[in-house]
Amino acid sequence: MKYNIAVVPGDGIGPEVVGEAIKVLNAIGQKYNHQFNYTTVLAGGAAIDEYGECLPEATVEACKNSDAVLLGAVGGPKWDHVPGPQRPERALLGLRKALGLYANLRPAMIFQELADASPLKPSILDGGLDILIVRELTGGIYFGEHVTESGEDGSVTAYDVEKYSDYEIQRIARTAFEMASKRNGRVTSVDKANVLDSSRLWRKIVGEMSSDYGNVELDNMYVDNAAMQLIRDPKHFDVIVTGNMFGDILSDEASQITGSIGMLPSASLGTGNPGLFEPIHGSAPDIAGKDIVNPTACILSAAMMLRYSFGMAEEADAIENAVNKVLDKGLRTADNMSEGCTCLGCTAMGDAILAEI
């Protein structure tokens, strides 16, 4: 079977990590007899340089016409002078909107061999961590009304509206329950229902949805408590489902617990549209072009693409197992280096993962 993948390498280390992910995808294609076709398009700073805009229509069209999108990272100091609406990072918002990607999936997992990189005590982590954060991506306060107004007395007032409709909550809750039913069967819904009406609706709808998933246990948690529990008892969590702003904050907190920004993938999914898969890190201009970056997050993003967009669980497992074996052998990139391990460059790390597939 043929799969068309739109590839958006982006800026900084984007092209380097995407190159390694494509090498790995090609190996999977060969091993399992799939044909992956790639269409490379520009977004972010690279598109500003070439076309004068961060998200050209041709890029949006190519992404819409694909089966999935693989993205590196966008942005960098070269485009710091560009005005707000045209900044490279705006390409991400534009793509999410154009593709209707309302569910952002961010796994926060600790690879056993990298447990030392976590800032938390080994006694709290007990050797591992595997949380999936499901963040609503196209609603809530980031997309509500934003107003700054001046009063007659010279005072200035600003407000932003947090707004959720039942159907928006239903579809993200469904994503979370489906994911949990394939994992450890637990969903924690995070809100601020003691204060916010939007959260009270959130809690009500998620509760109603849970009756369709008898095999999944649901608990509700206020966001302030969730922020504490992620540090105090992260093993409490399996799947966390939450709104856009709470998810933004909690997913960054959870990724820091793993201590390895170069290892974490993400997926953004909609309904009936291609999903977007990208590492959680940025374009790391400080280390771009030196062949020292860690390509694993992008390679694991490709694994998420196989699992969630193409239904290839075995192939995704093959990539994730290969990453584990490489770590087991003591192979590392500079960001994860520890005593007694061997330090590889970006290309060599891609090759090492490839060799295990």
Ligand code: NAD
């Ligand atoms: P960053 O994630 O690019 O880098 C943070 C730190 O982590 C840096 O020290 C970097 O060297 C290191 N790092 C990141 N990825 C790594 C990897 N794969 N291997 C080894 N080390 C890695 O975040 P930043 O420095 O805040 O942002 C740099 C640029 O990226 C900015 O222009 C920002 O707007 C953009 N950005 C883009 C995205 C995206 O495209 N999704 C996300 C975040 C930031």
